[in-house]
Amino acid sequence: MTVTTGVPTLVPGRKGAYLPFVVGAALVVVMAVLPLLNISIPGILPGATYTPGSLALLSLCMVFAALALSYNLLLGTSGMLSFGHALYFGVGAYGLGLALKFFGVPLWPGALIALVGGLAIAAFTGAISMRVSGIPFAMVTLAFAQAGSVLVRRNQDVTGGEEGLRLPVDQVPSWLVGVSNTRNLYWVTLCVLVVVYLVVLWVDRSRLGHLAQAVRENELRVQVLGLRPYTAKLLVFILAALCASLAGIAYMLLQSGTQPSTVGADLTITVLVMVVLGGVGFRWGAIVGGVLYTILDQRLTVLARAEWIRDLPDVLRIPLSEPLFLLGVLFILVVMFLPGGIAGTIDAAVRRRRGERTRSQLRQIDDADETVAEPAGVRA
Amino acid sequence: MSSIVLILLTGVGLGALYFLVASGLSLIYGLMHVLNFAHGAFLTLSAFIGWQVAQALGTASWGSFVVSILVGAAVGALFATLTELVLIRPLYERHIEQVLVTVGLSFAAVALFEGIWGTDAVNIAGPAWLKETTEILGARIPNTYWVLMLAAALVLVALVLFLKKTRYGMIIRAGVENRAMVTALGIDVRRSFTLVFAIGGAAAGIGGVLAMHYTTFVSAHLGATLLIFAFIVTVIGGLGSLTGAAIASVLVAVLQQFANVYLSGTGDFIVVVLLAVVLLVRPTGLMGRKA
Amino acid sequence: MSAPILTVTHLSASIAGQQVVEDVSFEVPATGITAMLGRNGVGKTSTMRAVLGLISRKGKVLLAGERIDGLPTHRIVQRGVGYGPEDREVFATLTVAENLALAERDSKPRREFVAELFPDLMARRSQLAGTLSGGQQQMVSVARALLNDNRILLVDEPTKGLAPKIVGDVARALQEAAKIVPILLVEQNLDVVRALADGAIVIAGGCVVHTGKARDILDDDALTTRLLGVSAEVHS
Numbered sequence: 018m019t020v021t022t023g024v025p026t027l028v029p030g031r032k033g034a035y036l037p038f039v040v041g042a043a044l045v046v047v048m049a050v051l052p053l054l055n056i057s058i059p060g061i062l063p064g065a066t067y068t069p070g071s072l073a074l075l076s077l078c079m080v081f082a083a084l085a086l087s088y089n090l091l092l093g094t095s096g097m098l099s100f101g102h103a104l105y106f107g108v109g110a111y112g113l114g115l116a117l118k119f120f121g122v123p124l125w126p127g128a129l130i131a132l133v134g135g136l137a138i139a140a141f142t143g144a145i146s147m148r149v150s151g152i153p154f155a156m157v158t159l160a161f162a163q164a165g166s167v168l169v170r171r172n173q174d175v176t177g178g179e180e181g182l183r184l185p186v187d188q189v190p191s192w193l194v195g196v197s198n199t200r201n202l203y204w205v206t207l208c209v210l211v212v213v214y215l216v217v218l219w220v221d222r223s224r225l226g227h228l229a230q231a232v233r234e235n236e237l238r239v240q241v242l243g244l245r246p247y248t249a250k251l252l253v254f255i256l257a258a259l260c261a262s263l264a265g266i267a268y269m270l271l272q273s274g275t276q277p278s279t280v281g282a283d284l285t286i287t288v289l290v291m292v293v294l295g296g297v298g299f300r301w302g303a304i305v306g307g308v309l310y311t312i313l314d315q316r317l318t319v320l321a322r323a324e325w326i327r328d329l330p331d332v333l334r335i336p337l338s339e340p341l342f343l344l345g346v347l348f349i350l351v352v353m354f355l356p357g358g359i360a361g362t363i364d365a366a367v368r369r370r371r372g373e374r375t376r377s378q379l380r381q382i383d384d385a386d387e388t389v390a391e392p393a394g395v396r397a
Numbered sequence: 398m399s400s401i402v403l404i405l406l407t408g409v410g411l412g413a414l415y416f417l418v419a420s421g422l423s424l425i426y427g428l429m430h431v432l433n434f435a436h437g438a439f440l441t442l443s444a445f446i447g448w449q450v451a452q453a454l455g456t457a458s459w460g461s462f463v464v465s466i467l468v469g470a471a472v473g474a475l476f477a478t479l480t481e482l483v484l485i486r487p488l489y490e491r492h493i494e495q496v497l498v499t500v501g502l503s504f505a506a507v508a509l510f511e512g513i514w515g516t517d518a519v520n521i522a523g524p525a526w527l528k529e530t531t532e533i534l535g536a537r538i539p540n541t542y543w544v545l546m547l548a549a550a551l552v553l554v555a556l557v558l559f560l561k562k563t564r565y566g567m568i569i570r571a572g573v574e575n576r577a578m579v580t581a582l583g584i585d586v587r588r589s590f591t592l593v594f595a596i597g598g599a600a601a602g603i604g605g606v607l608a609m610h611y612t613t614f615v616s617a618h619l620g621a622t623l624l625i626f627a628f629i630v631t632v633i634g635g636l637g638s639l640t641g642a643a644i645a646s647v648l649v650a651v652l653q654q655f656a657n658v659y660l661s662g663t664g665d666f667i668v669v670v671l672l673a674v675v676l677l678v679r680p681t682g683l684m685g686r687k688a
Numbered sequence: 689m690s691a692p693i694l695t696v697t698h699l700s701a702s703i704a705g706q707q708v709v710e711d712v713s714f715e716v717p718a719t720g721i722t723a724m725l726g727r728n729g730v731g732k733t734s735t736m737r738a739v740l741g742l743i744s745r746k747g748k749v750l751l752a753g754e755r756i757d758g759l760p761t762h763r764i765v766q767r768g769v770g771y772g773p774e775d776r777e778v779f780a781t782l783t784v785a786e787n788l789a790l791a792e793r794d795s796k797p798r799r800e801f802v803a804e805l806f807p808d809l810m811a812r813r814s815q816l817a818g819t820l821s822g823g824q825q826q827m828v829s830v831a832r833a834l835l836n837d838n839r840i841l842l843v844d845e846p847t848k849g850l851a852p853k854i855v856g857d858v859a860r861a862l863q864e865a866a867k868i869v870p871i872l873l874v875e876q877n878l879d880v881v882r883a884l885a886d887g888a889i890v891i892a893g894g895c896v897v898h899t900g901k902a903r904d905i906l907d908d909d910a911l912t913t914r915l916l917g918v919s920a921e922v923h924s
């Protein structure tokens with residue numbers, strides 16, 4: 018019995034082939050229209066959907082959803098576990114700031130410079146990292162992110178060091194600056210998310226994507242077929258990094274500044290948590306993961322200040338006041354009991370109803386790891 | 398001349414610290430193929446509790462210093478054992494999930510530590526001798542380095558004796574080479590997993606308490622930067638090789654000190670460059686076995 | 689005629705999602721050497737590993753009447769299954785003595801028996817197993833399995849890659865071993881099979897296609913060529 022290929026979509030059958038597109042398009046329209054509506058979701062949104070506070074939160078959600086999508090391209094589609102993906106996000110954010118600050122250019126050229134910078138760094142680090150795979154690959158990417166983090170923190174004059182880099186607002190068009198224009202920033206981030214999604218979708222569906230998926234399942238077989246896994250993986254790596262840089266640029270615009278934490282391993286781990294929670298290998302899972310994490314992080318921080326939490330005994334109060342602790346525990350529970358994440362679990366349930374085989378993306382990476390790691394003596 | 402001596406001796410001392418953390422990582426990876434991200438959390442918790450104990454007993458005395466180290470080792474071993482039993486063992490053979498679970502644990506643990514002990518670093522004090530320096534060939538070496546070297550040497554000797562002279566040590570050595578064959582001899586490797594985690598945790602605990610004295614502060618993030626260096630050392634030395642970890646620890650630390658003194662503070666950066674170079678030239682590390 | 693020591697029913701196995709054993713059923717008698725024959729790649733080694741639980745498997749496996757198919761490998765081995773894998777898999781960084789010590793399970797391992805059977809190994813007790821010759825490593829592998837009171841030995845291609853004289857030594861060792869424990873032997877060297885084996889099981893395409901006396905199969909040239917793809921006349 019054959020295994021379901023690469024990135025499972027919710028409705029793979031012929032009849033419902035157009036359903037995902039219709040649903041997707043409808044969602045984009047709804048999201049675009051939200052700032053004009055007066056919908057309140059208490060407990061989740063700080064205010065009604067047209068208020069700057071809510072729009073800022075939603076924009077942040079979309080930035081991280083885009084970042085999560087780009088990471089899913091690495092982990093889900095290509096099976097590459099990178100601990101340094103945030104580096105390219107930071108390069109986008111810092112790149113924009115530095116381009117505007119030191120080259121004095123307006124926004125759009127600045128963004129372009131940041132993207133080119135991201136491309137160059139991704140090509141360089143990717144080429145080196147890809148000399149190894151599996152755990153050593155993860156370690157190299159981690160080291161690169163760490164190096165980037167150190168570089169950023171050390172060079173006070175250039176990057177603002179620990180304080181972070183402020184966005185020089187003079188060169189940014191006025192319709193993107195200021196609290197009253199949060200709506201416009203919201204639409205910009207929505208565009209970024211849509212662009213990233215389309216890029217990821219294109220890669221998944223293209224020959225490049227299928228090649229990457231084949232490599233994830235069995236690299237040796239791909240090599241034997243005369244194809245070049247290294248090039249495919251590198252291309253996917255660079256594309257994923259570019260998407261991350263784009264998300265970083267949006268982040269910089271949204272927050273009007275960036276900090277060294279956007280470069281290091283911590284943020285990559287955060288994105289890893291998002292993608293695993295949402296479901297590795299599912300595009301919509303990555304989006305759900307990114308949004309869910311951001312909202313949970315923001316709301317749990319607010320919750321921590323609530324009266325009834327303060328009155329609890331220390332043993333309960335301390336864990337409950339740390340949103341990252343709760344998220345970490347949630348992550349552990351998901352990995353142990355629901356490795357498919359949200360999207361994976363739902364997809365598996367849908368497939369089981371239809372009698373198809375289900376398979377967790379994490380298992381595929383695991384199995385590939387096992388066949389590679391078999392002791393040399395066994396396979397004659 | 399004196400600056401060379403300074404660089405070499407402080408490099409070896411720093412390398413000793415890296416080895417204390419990396420030794421456990423290397424053994425755990427060699428036997429279980431799991432990269433234990435939670436190692437930093439073991440370290441940090443041991444440091445905090447060691448600090449509490451030292452404060453209770455009086456920080457200036459050598460007795461409380463030694464006790465805090467022993468407590469650190471015990472805490473590290475206990476935390477590691479619990480982690481293995483509760484989180485790692487149920488995910489037997491699912492290596493990626495095991496790595497993810499350790500990532501989640503470190504994530505949650507750091508947040509919890511911040512909640513309990515706050516986000517600011519806490520300055521710590523120890524026996525007065527540690528703040529002094531000893532002069533060797535014209536170089537003034539802070540005394541914390543001697544303690545680090547002694548501790549690492551003791552741990553290395555203890556580990557080597559354990560591996561060479563005990564049955565469990567033999568099982569672990571065989572398991573690092575070929576885990577499947579060990580089970581095919583009727584041995585339950587899972588007990589060795591727990592043991593290796595406990596040993597790694599104890600070493601990390603010792604490293605944590607000493608790291609705290611070395612940096613003169615303790616914070617929720619103490620383990621994090623140290624862990625990254627430990628990872629780099631483990632990869633450079635060869636995943637699964639204890640001697641590789643020892644050699645790489647000293648190599649990396651000396652190079653780091655060198656770069657810090659002569660190349661204007663780029664020590665951290667140079668270490669990453671070294672990692673990249675080693676991986677390009679010899680992907681299995683200096684003494685790694687898997688080709 | 690006593691009950692078979694090993695009964696395998698509808699065993700199937702896969703590695704990383706790939707089916708390597710389709711549907712295998714056979715019995716191994718409680719005495720003597722039973723050979724498992726077949727061309728390269730038909731799944732003989734995988735069948736053995738599936739019986740041991742080293743790869744994921746489905747189906748029924750009975751050891752002396754007790755089910756072992758659901759157990760983890762170390763438990764199966766503890767029930768009395770000795771294993772000599774293809775390519776020996778001795779621990780190269782351990783000495784010969786350590787390799788043997790590691791294998792000891794019972795409270796009274798058969799140290800004298802093994803010492804008498806493998807005097808050469810005894811002389812090399814402190815030598816690192818990785819520095820031994822292929823033949824010596826094979827002796828370690830067989831010695832490991834003989835130290836314990838096993839009910840069956842699973843031996844996979846013990847003469848692979850060995851010089852003809854060493855092949856003879858290994859065959860003699862197995863013959864001695866067979867006096868105290870039944871052996872299931874995967875072997876490509878048909879001379880060895882002819883010399884040692886009583887019964888034979890032939891595997892093709894992941895299934896058992898023929899069982900019978902080893903000599904009968906090997907004496908029938910046409911049958912041998914059909915099932916094994918080689919003439920019984922050719923010496924390996």
